[in-house]
Amino acid sequence: MEKLLEIKNLEVSFQTYGGTVKAVRGVSFDLHKGETLAIVGESGSGKSVTSQSIMKLIPMPPGHISGGQILLNGDDIVPKTEKQMEKIRGKEISMIFQDPMTSLNPTMKIGNQITEGLIKHQNMSKQDAKNRAIELLRLVGIPMPEKRVNQYPHEFSGGMRQRAMIAIALAANPKLLIADEPTTALDVTIQAQILELMKDLQSKMDTSIIFITHDLGVVANVADRVAVMYAGQIVEMGTVDEIFYDPRHPYTWGLLASMPSVDSDHSADLAAIPGTPPDLTNPPKGDAFAARNSYALAIDFEEEPPMFQISETHFAKTWLLHPDAPKVEPPEAVKKRIRQLSSTFEKPVLVKEGK
């Protein structure tokens, strides 16, 4: 498959009064055409900052891309100017935000918010753009689009606003769509509709999607591949089956175990991950997760773990995969999920030294 986006060793930091916050600390991944990559992690893990860096939407200053490359079709966008970025935003890459209540302009008609991008990027005439807007609203499943196009956001319900946002994002046929928690503010039934809509549109338009969420149920529903982020780094990455049926990183175990499953026992406690994420002004020495990790080895407090490869597509950043590491059993709730996957290598291969 063709690569649309390559991120190499991306580092993003923010200058604050308390010091420099290293929000993203060396993130690398690829995204193929027509693929959905889900990024999961807690708030503050750097998932939103990573995605906003791809569109260069982080405020600079205080934000700063301190290293790495973002290659869109082989072209590095990190050094691009604001003017050049305007040509990319909305046309090549567009974004759906979490909160449809605050990310639409309340003083502009929905139709004008859709046509704005069309007129700017595709030099469409006003009338053509309006017709296209109606067509887009119909595509995202809004009834009576001819009437809706002239309405304001406050006349739409939450789910309808999110559909309108998707219509705006798709207006110029972008190659990459970044969805930052697009369904978190919605009810489950509406969420299910929006997810179905996104999958349907993706198959029609062959768009690649980066889907940011912390809901593992949603991940299982939409993703082809999954990247798990913790404290500004990708700690595990693999296909959706590899992450859910053969997770290797203790943080992924923790996430999976902390969700109640349908057949989980009521009297037993949930396996919560103790503590809170580390402060990224002074990232801890060694593995950032070590302090919350009941599987932490002595070396985790000393040296950052390297990346190990478990299959063609599966990577995990933990010392537990080192040949000298003791054999450990994942928590009960995770053990129940584990299956033998055919693509797994005989032995994990070390691919990148930790720093």
Next chain:
Amino acid sequence: MSEKLLEIKNLKQHFNVGRPNMIKAVDGITFDIYKGETLGLVGESGCGKSTTGRTIIRLYDATDGQVLFEGEDVHGKKSAKELKKFNRKMQMIFQDPYASLNPRMTVADIIAEGIDIHGLAKSKKERMERVYELLETVGLNKEHANRYPHEFSGGQRQRIGIARALAVDPDFIIADEPISALDVSIQAQVVNLMKKLQREKGLTYLFIAHDLSMVKYISDRIGVMYFGKLVELAPAEDLYNNPMHLYTQSLLSAIPLPDPETERSRRRKSYDPAVHNYAENENLEMREITPGHFVYCSDKEYEQLKVQYSN
């Protein structure tokens, strides 16, 4: 089942009564809450589940109906003294741990507010000891007492909210989406804490949420609300295994589960209230189909469900 702690009888909460934009947020619901149990209340936003919680604790005055707490009506006319007695027994934990703590008060003052109002501490020393004890109960420590809410993370603030609710030794706690604003790994911490407190203090919970998998985990029984009405009420397991009302079935079919294989084969059901095709004068009410499993239905549907599930 043990004795009833709370009986809610035909409770109605209408807003803008008499005006054209009248909203029937809660429209005649009836259920009981037993001592020591957790009753989950689920439904989409706007279905009236939070309004139900707030009306029970009398943050709103009910339009009609009764809320009986240990046999006494909460909404009957009451002197300030009598109301205070209720407020000690019933407490609430709110959804947003950022908005529900006063930013200008220290944690100690937030937690001790109830203690002060009800005069539960005889001296300053006793008051602080009680605060320290509560902080420890919810997994925080003494040093936190003199800090302000902004110095805490979301999970910690929710713990402060729980400590505040516990300060007056209540019997019954209404938790209105207590974990919705928290991260997954922190949600489990707060849920475990709530379960631990229930075991130790014999608390009764009304747990309002829209995250159905968490509700199932924490609840003994679950009520499903739709447009101001309770449409189904059943033991948690039973509701998930045998959802009877069409709306419950549609709601359950929409929850994404953390399992890629089931997700790939997911069949979502949609719910259209028109399928019931109720006649105007039909007698709609909650009826018991199997022991403990109630469904809001008409006479005709009752007969059908009875046949369908009576094996």
